[in-house]
Amino acid sequence: MTEFDEAIALSDPGQGGEAPGGELTRTAHLPEGWLIGGAINGGVLMALGVRAMSEALAADGGGADVLAFTAHFLSASQAGPATVTPEVLRVGRTMSTAQASIHQRDEGKGPVERVRMMATFGDLAAFSEPVHRQQPPPVLPPPDQCISASDGPKEMLETIRILSRLDIRLDPATAGFGLGAPSLEGELRGWIRFIDGREPDLLSLPFVVDAFPPVAFDLGAMGWAPTIEFTGHVRALPAPGWLRVRLTTTNVAGGLMEEDCVVWDSTDRVVAQSRQLAGVRMPSA
Amino acid sequence: MTEFDEAIALSDPGQGGEAPGGELTRTAHLPEGWLIGGAINGGVLMALGVRAMSEALAADGGGADVLAFTAHFLSASQAGPATVTPEVLRVGRTMSTAQASIHQRDEGKGPVERVRMMATFGDLAAFSEPVHRQQPPPVLPPPDQCISASDGPKEMLETIRILSRLDIRLDPATAGFGLGAPSLEGELRGWIRFIDGREPDLLSLPFVVDAFPPVAFDLGAMGWAPTIEFTGHVRALPAPGWLRVRLTTTNVAGGLMEEDCVVWDSTDRVVAQSRQLAGVRMPSA
Numbered sequence: 171m172t173e174f175d176e177a178i179a180l181s182d183p184g185q186g187g188e189a190p191g192g193e194l195t196r197t198a199h200l201p202e203g204w205l206i207g208g209a210i211n212g213g214v215l216m217a218l219g220v221r222a223m224s225e226a227l228a229a230d231g232g233g234a235d236v237l238a239f240t241a242h243f244l245s246a247s248q249a250g251p252a253t254v255t256p257e258v259l260r261v262g263r264t265m266s267t268a269q270a271s272i273h274q275r276d277e278g279k280g281p282v283e284r285v286r287m288m289a290t291f292g293d294l295a296a297f298s299e300p301v302h303r304q305q306p307p308p309v310l311p312p313p314d315q316c317i318s319a320s321d322g323p324k325e326m327l328e329t330i331r332i333l334s335r336l337d338i339r340l341d342p343a344t345a346g347f348g349l350g351a352p353s354l355e356g357e358l359r360g361w362i363r364f365i366d367g368r369e370p371d372l373l374s375l376p377f378v379v380d381a382f383p384p385v386a387f388d389l390g391a392m393g394w395a396p397t398i399e400f401t402g403h404v405r406a407l408p409a410p411g412w413l414r415v416r417l418t419t420t421n422v423a424g425g426l427m428e429e430d431c432v433v434w435d436s437t438d439r440v441v442a443q444s445r446q447l448a449g450v451r452m453p454s455a
Numbered sequence: 456m457t458e459f460d461e462a463i464a465l466s467d468p469g470q471g472g473e474a475p476g477g478e479l480t481r482t483a484h485l486p487e488g489w490l491i492g493g494a495i496n497g498g499v500l501m502a503l504g505v506r507a508m509s510e511a512l513a514a515d516g517g518g519a520d521v522l523a524f525t526a527h528f529l530s531a532s533q534a535g536p537a538t539v540t541p542e543v544l545r546v547g548r549t550m551s552t553a554q555a556s557i558h559q560r561d562e563g564k565g566p567v568e569r570v571r572m573m574a575t576f577g578d579l580a581a582f583s584e585p586v587h588r589q590q591p592p593p594v595l596p597p598p599d600q601c602i603s604a605s606d607g608p609k610e611m612l613e614t615i616r617i618l619s620r621l622d623i624r625l626d627p628a629t630a631g632f633g634l635g636a637p638s639l640e641g642e643l644r645g646w647i648r649f650i651d652g653r654e655p656d657l658l659s660l661p662f663v664v665d666a667f668p669p670v671a672f673d674l675g676a677m678g679w680a681p682t683i684e685f686t687g688h689v690r691a692l693p694a695p696g697w698l699r700v701r702l703t704t705t706n707v708a709g710g711l712m713e714e715d716c717v718v719w720d721s722t723d724r725v726v727a728q729s730r731q732l733a734g735v736r737m738p739s740a
Contacts, residue, residue: 237711238684238732240525242552242573244545259571260529265683267527269571286544286554288527288571290683290732297709302674302737303641304706356588389587398550398575399523401686403713403732405706421589421690421725424582426522428688428728440706443713445730447523447575447688452587 172368173335174377177204178217180254183229195255196222198272202249205331209246212285212397213380214332215272216241218254219287220376223268226256227291232266235294235372239287240401247284248274265292294372298406307434308416310341313361317345319383336381337365347387358385358417370408370435378413379431379444385417386427386450395429395448402431402444411436425449457653458620459662462489463502465539468514480540481507483557487534490616494531497570497682498665499617500557501526503539504572505661508553511541512576517551520579520657524572525686532569533559550577579657583691592719593701595626598646602630604668621666622650632672643670643702655693655720663698664716664729670702671712671735680714680733687716687729696721710734 171179181197198218200210220236228234252274259267269288273281310316316339320327327333340360346352362381363370370378379402384395414434419427427450433442456464468479483503485495505521513519537559544552552575558566595601601624605612612618625645631637647666648655655663664687669680699719704712712735718727 238527240527240573240684240686242523242525242544242575244552259527259568267529267571283544286552286573288525288573290527297711299709301709302707303704304708399525399686399688401525401684401730403684403711405708405711419588421728422587423589423690423725424584424586426582426688426690440708443706445686 172364172366173203174364174368174374177201177214178221178373180218180222195253198252198254200247200249200252203331203335205249207329207394210249211332211380212241212243212400213377215247215285216287216376216380216400217373219270219272219285220289221373222254222256223270223287223289224291226258227261227266227268230258230261232258232261233264233292235291236376236404237265237290237292237294237297238401238403239289239376240399241285241287242399243285243397244283250274252284253281264296265290294404294407304440305432307414307438308359310359310361310414313339313412316340316360317342317348322348332381335365337363338382344388347392352388352390354389356385356389356419358382358388360415361412362415363412369410370413372404372407375404375408375433375442376402378433379442382415382417384448385419385429389422390453391450393451395450398447398449400444400446402442404442406439406441408435408441409437422450422452425451457649457651458488459649459653459659462486462499463506463658465503465507480538483537483539485532485534485537488616488620490534492614492679495534496617496665497526497528497685498662500532500570501572501661501665501685502658504555504557504570505574506658507539507541508555508572508574509576511543512546512551512553515543515546517543517546518549518577520576521661521689522550522575522577522579522582523686523688524574524661525684526570526572527684528570528682529568535559537569538566549581550575579689579692589725590717592699592723593644595644595646595699598624598697601625601645602627602633607633617666620650622648623667629673632677637673637675639674641670641674641704643667643673645700646697647700648697654695655698657689657692660689660693660718660727661687663718664727667700667702669733670704670714674707675738676735678736680735683732683734685729685731687727689727691724691726693720693726694722707735707737710736
């Protein structure tokens, strides 16, 4: 099993017990290798939630490819056990909708909700073609001429544990933050794949859209950028190979910014796009 | 009371009875004047949901200005009575999160869920300043040199009833669809205000981001563009006066498109931005 599939593994429905609403809870184990600072990466949580919702809908006869997903983050997740509780809201002819909650037990307390999600599902093959228009992919140097995130400062790699799970190559034009010289354009571009060779699919896209370093790094804001709300759209099944990612932000005010992400596959197809509202601590002028 | 405030009026908590989860349900009446074709405009529903969540959080001691809201649409809403059931998920020191469901009774059936929402709230004044960067507003001709939506075909005005509640002035450069000559750029720009003079505020922004004609009109796709998922970020309290709106779409494939909206107030401030995933029926080439 690949590292990512291990991170989003779920117990069989019912083994996690019954949630208050009578829905079947599933259990997961969030591995330490997916930490960013002291918290589990939000993309892993979103992939877990999407997976649980998809499987609950499939069991109810609904189309089970994720088309749009939303997460509102309630508290920081820790490494260790978690429960994932999906709830089917509607099974439709072409689209179905579900909700999911992820909880963990805080020491000496009862279950604390980490993230609440909603998502809409369908048969992606029926919603991918034909392509009328799409954003062209950014022109990037090939991966071996980009800056590998694994060449970053040792301190960064020890704090951002997920960087060891990924092969991220940043366009040198947007990698200046690593040398204390961010472009200040509010953009990061580069390549991404799993370090163990796992190919991209519909389960990994909700993770990939949140896997790059924060775009705020390119504005000289090197701190953690906690996600408040995250929404992604999945537009096509990714082909095997490297994915290209572009992150941008244009509205930074009051300690908040939006971060937009577009993901292209190896055939130049837009496979996902997302926007999040995140906290940002801008450096003093 | 203004037309919009009438549309988002809610009964006192508890008068609507108790929802299955024990939360207090409130009742609303969706007026016919806010129909688009056969369905109530989604922005009215989002404003209703945000209002109910905000008031539930305020009663629980949470900051009550909406910062980010998400709606997944489950079925088309009709004019007439509706229930709005908010649920507080978390009350935090700086941010709080809630969920809401809107239901209506379909003829001969029990309650049917129309839309499920989640939103994060806080004290917007603490999250608005300082402005580090933002998108500049589009350069538009003054409102009296733009194309008034109320000059549109009588048939369109009878179908899109909400156009009679609004004063929308489209930039002539993006209003070609009215003459059968869309720009095909995938962009609509213009001014908007309520026809009865109601000024914009935090309650109206979740409506305004979904009030313009669909951006697909500028691609020659003149049909209804049903929203699947909608997320908005509220970034500042709008000043009185006209709002400027820019809608864009860049990824149109498989009968789906994203529609991005940015709203500026009369002081050039970005007050809200949003993205939705919507259905679109492209004309045959």
